[in-house]
Amino acid sequence: WVSISYQPDIQKGKVKGCFALTQDISAHKAADQLKDEFVSVVSHELRTPLTSIHGSLKLLTTGKLGHLAPQGQELLEIALNNTERLTRLINDVLDLERIESGLIKMIKVRCRVADLLEQAAHAMGSMAQAHGVTVNIVPVEADIYADPDHIEQTLTNLLSNAIKFSLQGQTVLLEAVDQPHQILFKVIDHGRGIPEDKLETIFERFQQVDASDTRKHGGTGLGLAICREIVQHHHGRIWVKSIHGQGSTFCFTLPKSSREDPSP
Numbered sequence: 001w002v003s004i005s006y007q008p009d010i011q012k013g014k015v016k017g018c019f020a021l022t023q024d025i026s027a028h029k030a031a032d033q034l035k036d037e038f039v040s041v042v043s044h045e046l047r048t049p050l051t052s053i054h055g056s057l058k059l060l061t062t063g064k065l066g067h068l069a070p071q072g073q074e075l076l077e078i079a080l081n082n083t084e085r086l087t088r089l090i091n092d093v094l095d096l097e098r099i100e101s102g103l104i105k106m107i108k109v110r111c112r113v114a115d116l117l118e119q120a121a122h123a124m125g126s127m128a129q130a131h132g133v134t135v136n137i138v139p140v141e142a143d144i145y146a147d148p149d150h151i152e153q154t155l156t157n158l159l160s161n162a163i164k165f166s167l168q169g170q171t172v173l174l175e176a177v178d179q180p181h182q183i184l185f186k187v188i189d190h191g192r193g194i195p196e197d198k199l200e201t202i203f204e205r206f207q208q209v210d211a212s213d214t215r216k217h218g219g220t221g222l223g224l225a226i227c228r229e230i231v232q233h234h235h236g237r238i239w240v241k242s243i244h245g246q247g248s249t250f251c252f253t254l255p256k257s258s259r260e261d262p263s264p
């Protein structure tokens with residue numbers, strides 16, 4: 001990394017001097033690369049044995065190989081739940097790492113905004129039902145150039161949080177607003193809300209309002225960091241407004257850029 005600055009001689013209109021500042025950043029780059037490789041290898045090495053453990057536990061819970069005592073069955077269910085949690089965590093770490101490092105490219109195609117909302121709400125239907133929460137959609141008739149799978153991932157992450165932190169009987173709203181140069185997406189819930197001092201930090205990896213959230217609600221603490229990466233790769237913005245105890249509104253924007261947009 002080199003920075004050069006010229007010192008002009010104002011009176012004669014000539015350059016009088018020149019400063020050069022150099023900094024070797026290859027050590028930083030090498031450390032970053034090492035970290036990325038480490039995360040990737042560890043995640044892959046963990047995923048394969050975990051898939052096998054999960055498969056075996058799942059088979060045991062079916063009772064096809066013989067029935068266990070109730071206490072044994074209960075322990076099996078706990079082990080199965082924890083392997084599923086670990087799998088989610090590894091998948092999220094891998095996802096975040098791949099998006100951050102640019103290994104996953106956003107493939108932008110023309111999408112109907114209403115379809116994106118409907119697909120996300122449909123994907124979260126059974127979770128909403130299990131929590132006794134209703135998801136309503138306020139769609140908009142507009143198209144956008146975006147990567148539909150990744151935008152759906154963003155919407156389902158936000159929806160799953162909204163459902164998780166709502167009370168039974170409450171409603172979650174999934175809304176899109178057509179603005180001059182962008183589409184504004186909103187996921188609104190009336191659940192427990194987020195304290196003001198946490199509004200910025202929850203987009204950082206492994207940041208939770210309550211340290212027990214991961215365990216209690218089965219999250220990984222990476223969902224919002226993934227959403228932020230995806231939105232930023234679309235040149236959009238993501239933020240949250242919330243009143244603690246009254247609910248939260250997660251918003252993100254996506255620019256209405258054209259297919260010819262040369263940005264990645």
Ligand code: ADP
Nearest residue numbers: 161162165202208209213219220221222223224
């Ligand atoms: P997690 O997998 O834990 O849900 P996220 O990154 O998606 O990870 O969210 C981080 C934390 O932000 C959550 O654990 C929770 O504390 C808080 N949070 C996110 N969405 C909401 C919401 N709609 N209402 C209240 N708290 C929320």
